[in-house]
Amino acid sequence: MVRISVDPDECRGYGQCCYEAPDLFRLDDPxxxxxxxxxxxxxxxxxxxxxxxxxxxxxxx
Ligand code: SF4
Incomplete structure (x- = not known):
């Protein structure tokens, strides 16, 4: 398995990750x-x- 983590202190919600892999990352809150x-x-x-x-x-x- 591949483990994914996003540092909430660093993320600025730019959304590039959501554009690159929309089924893995979604803009939300956090x-x-x-x-x-x-x-x-x-x-x-x-x-x-x-x-x-x-x-x-x-x-x-
Ligand atoms: S939304 Fe995705 S690409 Fe943008 S800062 Fe956060 S983790 Fe990085």
Whole structure:
């Protein structure tokens, strides 16, 4: 499994992650919601979204 976390102190709600992987990240309150874990097959999508974040607020493990 791939673990996704977003640092709420760093996230500014810009939404690039939601644009890159709309089924993994959603603008909400807190600014972005996401599944805590996804299947390994989604790693590339999650990493692309993390790379798009201007605040580097997304961690993928
Ligand atoms: S791209 Fe980064 S700053 Fe923007 S909503 Fe996603 S996690 Fe937050």
């Amino acid at each position: 600014p972005v919601t996401h599944p805590a874990e996804v299947d390994e097959s989604r790693r590339e999508d999650a990493e692309r979204a993390a790379d798009s974040c201007p605040m580097q607020a997304i961690a993928i493990e």
